[in-house]
Amino acid sequence: MSDDLKLTILKTLAAKSSIEDTADAFKNVPSDVVLGALKSLESHEMVTYKTLTTEVWSVDPEGQDQLDNGSYEARIFYAIPAGEQGVSIDELKTRFGAIANLGQGKGFKNKWIKKSGDNIVRLVDTIVDQTKVDLETVLATGTHENKETIKDLKRRNLIKSNKSYSYAVAKGTNFSTELKKLETDLTDDMLKGDAWKTAEFKQFNFEALGLNPRGGHLHPLMKVREEFRQIFFEMGFEEMPTNSFVESSFWNFDALFVPQQHAARDLQDTFYLEDPAAATELPEFWETVRDVHEKGGYGSIGYRAPWSEEEAKKLVLRTHTTAVSSQILRKLALEPYRAAKYFSIDRVYRNESVDATHLAEFNQVEGIIADKGMSLGRLIAFLDVFFKKMGITTIRFKPTYNPYTEPSMEIFSWHSGLNKWVELGNSGMFRPEMLRSLGLDEGVQVAGFGLSLERPTMIRCGIKDIRHLVGHKVDRNMIETDPACRLDKKTGKEVATADT
Ligand code: PHE
Structure with missing residues (x-):
C-alpha cells in the first residue's frame, strides 16, 4: 500500500x-x-x-432504453394521432408488444390518454416526458x-x-x-x-490467509489410468504387479508361443539389455515350452524349428504387459482351479522411431479373463460392456493375427469426430499351446485384450501429438490446469489406442 x-x-x-x-x-x-x-x-x-x-x-438497462427512446408512456402517447378517432388497442399491442400495456397504464394515470370503446384517444395535445427527465437526473447525479x-x-x-x-x-x-x-x-x-x-513492532495479522501451498499435480495419463482402474475394479478384476520392466524373452515371447524367428523379436522392434544381457535361469517348465515350440502338442504341430535356450534367456525391456499376464497365468495354473480376472496398466517399450503417434515407451491397459467355458462370444460381450463404461457405445471387431491368440480380433470404435472407425486395441483367446504349457487344465480358457493409455488421454485432452503429452515438450501449465479426469460419458466421445 x-x-x-x-x-x-x-x-x-x-x-x-x-x-x-x-x-x-x-x-x-x-x-x-x-x-x-x-x-x-x-x-x-x-x-x-x-x-x-x-x-x-x-x-438499469430498461431505464437506459427509456432514456434513449423515451418512456413507454410517451412512446404510446406519440403513437396516438390527435383527434376523436385515436388508435385501436389491438394495433398498439401489435406495434409495441409488452410495452403497450405498461405505457397505457402510466398514460391513463398521467391523464394523457383515455379509453374510447376499443380505441385509445389523446386527452392533451402536448406532454412532458417526466420519466425521462427523472432518469436523466438520476444518471447525472x-x-x-x-x-x-x-x-x-x-x-x-x-x-x-x-x-x-x-x-x-x-x-x-x-x-x-x-x-x-x-x-x-x-x-x-x-x-x-x-x-x-x-522499538515499535508491527502487529501480527492472524486473519491473513497466507500463500497457497504449491502442490503436485497428477499427469493426465495418471488421471485416465485411475478411471480405467476404477472400471476394472467395478467389473471384479484384480490388479497385476507390473513393477518389473525387464523381463526374459522367455516370459515376454516364448511362454506366449511367439516363435523365436518372429519379426517382433528383432533388434529393430525390441530393446535388448546389454548388461546383464541374459537371465541366469529359465523357469522350471521351460522344456515344456521348448517342446511345444519345436514339436507341438495339445493338438498343435508346433513351429518345427529349433528353439534355443540362449534366445529365451535374453533380457528385454518388456514389449507388452502380456509378459506379466503370462507369469500370472503360470501362478494361477499352480493353484487349485479358480476363475480369475486380472488387469494391469503400465509402461512397455518398443524400438520405434518416435513420431506424432508413436513413442518408444507407452502405457498398455491389459485385461485377462480365465474361466472354464470362457469363449470368444463372452469376450465380445465383455468388451461391449467395458467400452460402454468408458462412453464408447459402438464397437466393431476385425479378425487379425497374434502368435499367442486364436482367434484374434482388433477392436475398432466409431469416432464421430473423425467420422471413421479408429483402432482401439487388440484381443483374442489365448492359444492352447500357451495355456497348456503354462500348466492350465484343459477346459480352462483365457481371453485377453490390450489397448494403449495414451490415445484415450490424447483425445480427452485434445492433444494431437503424443510428444506434447509425454517428454520435454509437455506444457506444465496444461498438467496443472487439466481438470479431473472424466472420459466424456455423456457425449460419448470415442477413445482409441496408439498403434500397438
Ligand atoms: N499384447 C497385445 C498388444 O501388445 C495385446 C493383447 C493382449 C492381445 C492380450 C491379445 C490378448 O497389442
Missing part, C-alpha cells in the same frame, strides 16, 4: 483536524484503497474513522431529491441502488504526520543494545 496516501491523509488531518467525508477529500481514490490506508493508520492508533454509507442510484420519484423508478425496475462507502476520519492517540517504520522481527542486534526498549 502506498505510503503517499497515508501521508496525504495525515497532512490533511494536521491542517483541518478532521476529514468529514473521504469521498469529497479524495474524490479520485477508490474507496477500498482509502479503507486500506485508514486500517493501516488505525492499527498504529494514528487515526480513528467511521464508515459513511451513501446510496447511489444507477440506471446518482440520486433524485424527490424520494417518491426514486421509489417509483425503482418499483418500475428502471434504476437500482448501489451502496458506496466513504469515511469520516479523526486524529488518533498516536497522531503524527510522520510514518514510522515498524519492526517486524526482534533481532539479536536489538537485544545487544537498547534498541529493543524503544
Whole structure:
C-alpha cells in the first residue's frame, strides 16, 4: 500500500483536524484503497474513522432504453394521432408488444390518454416526458431529491441502488504526520543494545490467509489410468504387479508361443539389455515350452524349428504387459482351479522411431479373463460392456493375427469426430499351446485384450501429438490446469489406442 496516501491523509488531518467525508477529500481514490490506508493508520492508533454509507442510484438497462427512446408512456402517447378517432388497442399491442400495456397504464394515470370503446384517444395535445427527465437526473447525479420519484423508478425496475462507502476520519492517540517504520522481527542486534526498549513492532495479522501451498499435480495419463482402474475394479478384476520392466524373452515371447524367428523379436522392434544381457535361469517348465515350440502338442504341430535356450534367456525391456499376464497365468495354473480376472496398466517399450503417434515407451491397459467355458462370444460381450463404461457405445471387431491368440480380433470404435472407425486395441483367446504349457487344465480358457493409455488421454485432452503429452515438450501449465479426469460419458466421445 502506498505510503503517499497515508501521508496525504495525515497532512490533511494536521491542517483541518478532521476529514468529514473521504469521498469529497479524495474524490479520485477508490474507496477500498482509502479503507486500506485508514486500517493501516488505525492499527498504529494514528487515526480513528467511521464508515459513511451513501446510496447511489444507477440506471438499469430498461431505464437506459427509456432514456434513449423515451418512456413507454410517451412512446404510446406519440403513437396516438390527435383527434376523436385515436388508435385501436389491438394495433398498439401489435406495434409495441409488452410495452403497450405498461405505457397505457402510466398514460391513463398521467391523464394523457383515455379509453374510447376499443380505441385509445389523446386527452392533451402536448406532454412532458417526466420519466425521462427523472432518469436523466438520476444518471447525472446518482440520486433524485424527490424520494417518491426514486421509489417509483425503482418499483418500475428502471434504476437500482448501489451502496458506496466513504469515511469520516479523526486524529488518533498516536497522531503524527510522520510514518514510522515498524519492526517486524526482534533481532539479536536489538537485544545487544537498547534498541529493543524503544522499538515499535508491527502487529501480527492472524486473519491473513497466507500463500497457497504449491502442490503436485497428477499427469493426465495418471488421471485416465485411475478411471480405467476404477472400471476394472467395478467389473471384479484384480490388479497385476507390473513393477518389473525387464523381463526374459522367455516370459515376454516364448511362454506366449511367439516363435523365436518372429519379426517382433528383432533388434529393430525390441530393446535388448546389454548388461546383464541374459537371465541366469529359465523357469522350471521351460522344456515344456521348448517342446511345444519345436514339436507341438495339445493338438498343435508346433513351429518345427529349433528353439534355443540362449534366445529365451535374453533380457528385454518388456514389449507388452502380456509378459506379466503370462507369469500370472503360470501362478494361477499352480493353484487349485479358480476363475480369475486380472488387469494391469503400465509402461512397455518398443524400438520405434518416435513420431506424432508413436513413442518408444507407452502405457498398455491389459485385461485377462480365465474361466472354464470362457469363449470368444463372452469376450465380445465383455468388451461391449467395458467400452460402454468408458462412453464408447459402438464397437466393431476385425479378425487379425497374434502368435499367442486364436482367434484374434482388433477392436475398432466409431469416432464421430473423425467420422471413421479408429483402432482401439487388440484381443483374442489365448492359444492352447500357451495355456497348456503354462500348466492350465484343459477346459480352462483365457481371453485377453490390450489397448494403449495414451490415445484415450490424447483425445480427452485434445492433444494431437503424443510428444506434447509425454517428454520435454509437455506444457506444465496444461498438467496443472487439466481438470479431473472424466472420459466424456455423456457425449460419448470415442477413445482409441496408439498403434500397438
Ligand atoms: N499384447 C497385445 C498388444 O501388445 C495385446 C493383447 C493382449 C492381445 C492380450 C491379445 C490378448 O497389442
